[in-house]
Structures are given as C-alpha cells and as structure tokens.
Amino acid sequence: MRFSLNDAFRATGTRFALYAQSPVLDGFAEPETIYVSSPRGTLLPGPADDRMYVIQPHEKQPYAGDALPPFRGPFSPMAMPSSDGHFDHLSPDDPGFRNAHMFGTVRRVLDIWEIYLGGPIPWSFANTHPRLELIPYVPWDNAHFGWGFIECGEGKDDQGVLRPFALNFDILAHETGHGMLFSIVGMPQPETLTTAYRGFHESASDCIAMISALHFDTFIDHVLNITQGNLFVENEMNRIGELSRTRQIRRASNAMTLRDVIAVNTDPNKATGKQIHALGQPLTGAVFDVIAEFFLDRLIALKVVDADSVQQVRIAASSDRLHAVDSALFSIPYHADPKGFAMALAQARDMLGLRLAECWRRLTPDDFTFEGMVETLLTVDAEISGPMNRQLILECFEWRGLSLEKVDNRQ
Ligand SMILES: [Zn+2]
Structure with missing residues (x-):
C-alpha cells in the first residue's frame, strides 16, 4: 500500500x-x-x-x-x-x-x-x-x-x-x-548544550526536508527517472535547498564522515554556523544511506527487482564501484514497472519517517550525543520490525565514523 x-x-x-x-x-x-x-x-x-x-x-x-x-x-x-x-x-x-x-x-x-x-x-x-x-x-x-x-x-x-x-x-x-x-526533542539548558546537538539539529532538519519532498508523487517519479531506479546515482533527492541545477546549499548524499568535520567535543559556543552545518552532513549522509537500503529491500519484497541484482548493486556501492555495474540491472525492471519502483520508494520513505519521528520523540536535548541517537534509532527499529535492519543501520552510521561505542573524531 x-x-x-x-x-x-x-x-x-x-x-x-x-x-x-x-x-x-x-x-x-x-x-x-x-x-x-x-x-x-x-x-x-x-x-x-x-x-x-x-x-x-x-x-x-x-x-x-x-x-x-x-x-x-x-x-x-x-x-x-x-x-x-x-x-x-x-x-x-x-x-x-x-x-x-x-x-x-x-x-x-x-x-x-x-x-x-x-x-x-x-x-x-x-x-x-x-x-x-x-x-x-x-x-x-x-x-x-x-x-x-x-x-x-x-x-x-x-x-x-x-x-x-x-x-x-x-x-x-x-x-x-x-x-x-x-x-x-526539546531545548537544552545553556550548560547542557552540546556541539553534537547543534549538528544533529541541522541534519535532522535536512532529513525532514528530504522525506517531506518525497511526499510529492512528481518528485518521486522525477528522482526515479533521473536515476533510472538506482538511488545510489547522484540525483535531486540528494540536494537540499537547491537554487539551480548546479548549485545547492547542502547535500544529503555525501561522502563526508565525522573525520572530515569538527570534533564533537568542541565547545558548542565556539563552533561556527558553517562548522555546525558541516558536522550535520555525515549524519544526513548516513540517513540517506538508510533510506537507499530500505528502498532496495522494498524492491525485493515487492518483487520488482530480483535479489541477485540488488546484491550486485549493494556490493558495488559499498566498494565504490558503481560505475562498473551494468546499469540495465535496474533500468530494465524500472521501465517494466515504474509504479512498483515508486511504491518501493514511498514505502522506504515512510519506514524511515516513522522510525526517525519516534527516535526524536524519545531523545532528550541535554548532554546530547550521536551515540545515544543511533542507539535510540536502533531500539525503535527493533520494536517495529525486530532485528532484521539492525546490521544495515549500524553499518550506515559506522561508515560515517559513528559507532555505538564511540564517535572517533574527539580531539
Ligand atoms: Zn538549519
């Protein structure tokens, strides 16, 4: 549905x-x-x-x-x-x-x-x-x-x-x-404000924009048409706050990790707006990767693409070899069943939207940490659908330098 x-x-x-x-x-x-x-x-x-x-x-x-x-x-x-x-x-x-x-x-x-x-x-x-x-x-x-x-x-x-x-x-x-x-989520006290909370706010606001845009059928169709059904290919969905075809204010799909941005234990009152926006980017990138993974799972579940083809794209995306994958793996089934692809993307959107909303509702703003956020997201996901997505979600965040144990960019 x-x-x-x-x-x-x-x-x-x-x-x-x-x-x-x-x-x-x-x-x-x-x-x-x-x-x-x-x-x-x-x-x-x-x-x-x-x-x-x-x-x-x-x-x-x-x-x-x-x-x-x-x-x-x-x-x-x-x-x-x-x-x-x-x-x-x-x-x-x-x-x-x-x-x-x-x-x-x-x-x-x-x-x-x-x-x-x-x-x-x-x-x-x-x-x-x-x-x-x-x-x-x-x-x-x-x-x-x-x-x-x-x-x-x-x-x-x-x-x-x-x-x-x-x-x-x-x-x-x-x-x-x-x-x-x-x-x-709430507003922290000045003494419990963290740099992580500020970065999270920028990232979550971008995620809200991305998921909200996906409620336009025209936008879903456009994204699928541009990518020929393969979301890992760069497309408009990845651009938040775009002013033209080539210039955008921030990007959802990005290769940034926490090693590329300011340390999370930076004094929250000393970090600049630009640094805070950058700090949000790895988080937003991880969330984008999760929606792309959910989308692949829905394509298989809806029998729109066979599991073998999905597996080939997954392996290529994780090893940065997408260019070497036959684009027909997705473009042929996409042209055969564009509505099936749109259904899969709408379902992935709502899976992620439901989980993020409930995760945010449970978070507290004081002494906010990225680890706490990921842990809460995993708990919410497990309550909704059991253990099946845990590894997938963890890997999306770990690739960004964010594991349950630590954020590996402290100074
Ligand atoms: Zn903002």
Missing part, C-alpha cells in the same frame, strides 16, 4: 499550489495542487489559523537580538481564500501567492510529521507566542526559524537571478524542521 496525503485530506482539507522543488529545475516549473489538513473553509485571510499566520511587512529587517514577533508595523494586503475556502486559485504572479506558498508548505510539513508521530506537534514557544509568524520576505540572503517565527529572504541562482526562499520547498521545510525539533 502507498500512503498519500492528498488522498487523506481530499474530502475535508484545503488546496494549495506548491512548488515541489525550485521552479528553475526541469519538471518543476509549474506549482502542483496539493491538499493540507486544515478543514476546508476554516483558514482566514493571510492565510492564517489558530497555529500560524502569514504577514508581509512593508519594510522590515530580519529579527535579531531581542526583537521578537508579533510584527506590528504596516503590511501588504493578505492573501484571500477562494469562495470555497481554498488557496490554489492564486497565480504565481499574484502578490499573495508567496504568502499562500509559505503557509501551505509549512502546513504540509507539519501534516507529514504529525502523521508519523501520531498527534499534533505543539510549538516550543507556545508559552509566549501561541502562533507562528510567517514572513515571506525580508531583505536578507538567508531564511531562519526563531522564537515564534520563520522569515525568508532570497538568494541568487547560477544565472544571478534572485529567487525567493519562500518559494523553495526544501528551505522552508528545513526551517519548519528546526521549529518542530525544538518541540519534539
């Missing part, structure tokens, strides 16, 4: 038009109509509801220091729902489109992870701010989540064209990920 958010919310939910990936990429030039869980007719102009609201200030610098929402200055007209309560009627050149795109994306990401977690994700900042403020544009080459807000700037693509981050699903999903993780 293949789970579909659109099927789940078609009868009662609200429609939005979202770009599944940056519109500069082939195949993603047009926004896609999707359903979110917000009951039809309940969303207010903005869009807004009791959890979040979009506001576009006339003029505002990014939040910094003690500045916090709500924004109280003059603002642009709000995006209005259609007469039947949807927001997919706005065309991309309508000024309200960006507002609707931002709200719809954040709501969709919440929908996905609330389903994996089995209940609503309350805001970590709810004691002072009942609603999340969403600001589609501030003059800034960045986007960030902070106490009670997400706000976006814009960045240049390879052609030097400014692209608003509010229209970039991956970047919005990543920032929403930070917001959710502060609630799911």
